[in-house]
Amino acid sequence: MIAETVCSAVAAAGLGIAAVTAYRKRFLAATRIAAYSLVPLGLVMTGVVDWLADTAFSPTAWAGFGVLGLSWLLFSTTRAVERRRGGTGKERKGTRSAPQRDAVAPQASAPSLGPGSRRSTRPATAPRADAGDDFSDIEAILKKHGI
Numbered sequence: 001m002i003a004e005t006v007c008s009a010v011a012a013a014g015l016g017i018a019a020v021t022a023y024r025k026r027f028l029a030a031t032r033i034a035a036y037s038l039v040p041l042g043l044v045m046t047g048v049v050d051w052l053a054d055t056a057f058s059p060t061a062w063a064g065f066g067v068l069g070l071s072w073l074l075f076s077t078t079r080a081v082e083r084r085r086g087g088t089g090k091e092r093k094g095t096r097s098a099p100q101r102d103a104v105a106p107q108a109s110a111p112s113l114g115p116g117s118r119r120s121t122r123p124a125t126a127p128r129a130d131a132g133d134d135f136s137d138i139e140a141i142l143k144k145h146g147i
Contacts, residue, residue, distance in 0.1 A: 003044070004044045007040035007041060007043065007044040008040075008041060008044060010037065010040050011037045011038060011040050011041035012037075013037070014033055014034070014036060014037020014038075015034060015037050015038075017033055017037070018030045018031070018033040018034040018037060021033055028078050028081060028082065031074050031077070031078050032074070032075070032078050034074060035071045035072075035074035035075045035078070036071075038067055038068075038070065038071040038074075039068070039071055041064075041067060042064045042065070042067035042068035042071060043064070043068075044064070045060050045061065045063055045064025045067055046061045046064035046065060046068065047060070047061050047064070
């Protein structure tokens with residue numbers, strides 16, 4: 001009797017907090033809080049303590065399973081929305097405040113300016129036989145990208 005009262009009070013308080021959070025336009029957090037607060041209510045309604053005796057024939061227990069299913073649905077929905085948006089609010093704030101990093105290391109794209117001797121003219125040699133292979137690779141890459 002006391003356990004049911006405590007769990008029901010926790011669920012009611014959690015739903016109240018979820019309502020306040022939703023009023024502040026933080027709908028994902030409010031949905032998650034509502035899901036957490038429905039778990040104790042669902043456990044009370046399923047009758048976990050009296051599992052063996054009452055679960056099979058109790059409509060309240062099956063309603064409790066429905067509430068637990070609703071809670072699971074809310075959890076999975078918020079996770080799917082977070083994945084679509086790219087993480088939680090803290091993660092998005094961290095990426096906004098972090099400096100933008102280059103996709104390639106700066107050394108990789110900078111030309112080498114080290115000491116070296118450059119010939120002013122190229123030696124007149126016959127074209128290599130495998131030069132056509134190089135161009136075919138380039139053509140394949142360009143075709144792949146629709147160019």
